[in-house]
Amino acid sequence: MRHARSSTLLAALILASALAGCTSSSEPASSEAPSSEAPRETVAESPSPATPSSSPEPEPTDVAPELVATAEGLGPLVIGSPVTAEGGALVAYTTEDCTTGYWATGDAHTSPSGGYAHEGGDSFTIWADGESAPVQRIDVLDPAIETDRGIAIGDAETEVQGAYPEAEREDGASVSHLYVVAGASGQLVIEVAADDTAYWGEAAGTVAFVRILDADAVPTAIAATDDTVGMCRG
DSSP states (O other), X not given: OHHHHHHHHHHHHHXXXXXXXXXHHTSOXXXXXXXXXXXXXXXXXXXXXXXXXXXXXXXXXXXXXXXXXXXXEETTEEXXXXXXXXXXXXXXXXXXXXXXXXXXXXXXXXXXTOTTTTSSEESEEEEESSTTSOEEEEEEOOTTOXXXXXXXXXXXXXXXXXXXXXXXXXXXXXXXXXXXXEOSSEEEEEEEEOSOHHHHGGGTTBEEEEEEEETTSOOOOOTTSOOOOSSOOO
């Protein structure tokens, strides 16, 4: 009898153990295997810097337009016409420290090679007999300003002759001679230093000044004279 009960008890224990194993294995497995790596810290990405434009930034430009000397004038300064608002960006009428008025070149238009001695000063000067009077004369003093055919202060006389074959040569000045180019309302006067190295040094035989005059004016030289404009005359 005891043997039968023991057999019954042993069978019950085996069955209970088997049922426990089935219950444990019937639980659903995790859908993802645990990662062996440590969790990564999420870092917000900085916005990418703007891609620079492929086209270069425009270079700053001077307030004045490009100045080219012709028989009619210099940029917006026109022989035979009063100074316009556009020309007023280059010159100003003043009586400062002077009993008479004159046209002064703006401070923005000076050059280390400008002035009548080409040692620093105005790039150009003008003359008009009053604030509303027509411009009668423009003196170009800066080697950086060219004529419409590419002639500038410092160029050789042969270059002038090649650029302006129609120009009339006028002699008679003491240390220079002139090449005069007639225009519709004015005349372009290119003054060339004579071959006098004692006076001119290395500048002998080159363009010394460029002057633009009224069509009716008599061309004259600047070199070795006090015939200047753009400053107080008394």
